[in-house]
């Protein structure tokens with residue numbers, strides 16, 4: 001693996017001093033011990049201490065840091081709360097880690113326009129907390145919402161259980177302030193619904209920190225529905241549950257959320273959260289219906305009818321809000337619950353057409369047998385977004401490698417059945433080398449031209465998303481390979 005840029009490592013003291021000139025006091029972290037908390041994100045299988053961490057407090061400081069780094073050929077990795085599950089915020093040994101966690105102010109809330117303007121370090125949940133007193137909420141609700149930042153949500157186009165009805169981050173962001181790698185500060189979109197010109201905001205959402213650093217976000221806030229009720233439905237097989245999901249959507253019903261867990265996930269979640277899930281079913285579905293009370297009642301009847309037609313063995317409707325939240329508490333705790341039954345787990349994220357659910361789950365079960373590794377399935381069933389969690393023990397030689405191979409096969413299967421490599425966790429380093437499974441060389445070249453338009457020196461979050469980056473000057477001469485910059489192999493923990 002190519003070593004980090006030795007010239008940059010030699011200039012470390014100079015780089016630290018320059019950053020201290022921009023962000024004073026505790027805003028620059030360079031002591032090896034203090035760098036440790038930053039050496040990985042949510043994908044803890046990979047670790048790498050950064051060259052230095054800088055924590056600006058203003059957009060002007062972010063701009064000055066980027067301008068200095070660009071002028072001095074220093075790479076930069078942006079970081080929000082570090083909960084990415086695809087290694088998007090994994091540091092590089094020869095790059096500055098630019099943390100946005102000190103930009104935590106809510107700048108404006110306008111109920112008449114139904115928007116909130118927030119800094120990137122504000123957590124997802126803090127937005128809902130800030131507006132719920134007035135009867136509003138912010139739609140996208142990743143399970144990590146207590147910790148993850150809105151800047152990271154924008155970079156990953158984060159989703160959550162309520163995105164089936166209320167949309168992903170991209171459907172709920174109206175504008176951003178963005179600092180380019182050369183320090184220029186631009187605004188894309190704003191408070192209005194339909195800004196003029198090319199949809200560059202759409203390019204930024206989901207760009208995984210490769211195009212610019214988000215320093216302000218304008219989000220849509222929504223009035224809380226009059227009623228919300230959840231229905232727990234147990235099935236004798238994953239196949240019948242999968243058919244039920246497809247039938248509910250085909251009927252024209254768009255639940256606020258529709259989640260599924262297989263038997264091992266139900267058992268792990270119940271042991272952890274003790275919310276009263278049935279333990280004698282092969283698959284458990286949680287469907288939430290919201291809206292006016294009469295509409296909810298009607299939709300619940302419809303869902304129950306469709307579920308019974310698909311062999312449901314139990315249907316339980318929440319009687320009050322406490323019970324509805326308890327139904328969700330088990331599902332939302334599924335990740336920590338699985339953490340208790342295995343030394344390590346690797347959470348995959350792929351999306352498939354809903355109708356292929358039964359078939360894909362069967363093939364994942366077969367792979368589990370052939371790899372000799374247990375798998376637990378939770379998924380945003382309504383979106384066809386799978387989260388198989390492969391259980392492994394990193395202390396057993398070769399087990400991480402086997403887990404990665406299993407995970408790659410799952411993602412290849414998602415693409416094979418007409419799905420995509422990622423639902424909401426992003427490509428990062430995790431799926432970087434699988435991009436050619438989904439995209440041709442021409443597709444990737446076009447995507448890289450977008451990268452070059454924003455960051456021609458390829459200094460922002462390099463090594464993520466693209467399996468190979470061509471020097472921008474070489475782009476277009478696709479048969480000339482001397483311009484290729486191979487990325488280092490990933491630093492395994």
Ligand SMILES: Cc1cc2nc3c(=O)[nH]c(=O)nc-3n(C[C@H](O)[C@H](O)[C@H](O)COP(=O)(O)OP(=O)(O)OC[C@H]3O[C@@H](n4cnc5c(N)ncnc54)[C@H](O)[C@@H]3O)c2cc1C
Pocket residue numbers: 041042077078079080081082083084085087088089100120141142143144147148149150151152153154155156157158159160161208209210212213214215335424425461
């Ligand atoms: C237990 C658990 C549950 C999760 N559940 C979900 C879920 O339900 N749905 C979901 O979508 N995700 C989920 N995630 C993944 C993760 O929380 C999301 O991807 C989240 O959006 C990452 O936000 P962050 O602030 O932690 O970003 P980080 O992890 O710090 O960074 C993620 C990426 O964004 C870039 N970035 C961060 N901030 C900025 C910025 N201001 N400007 C430009 N680029 C930036 C980074 O370079 C990196 O590429 C989960 C993670 C965990 C650990």
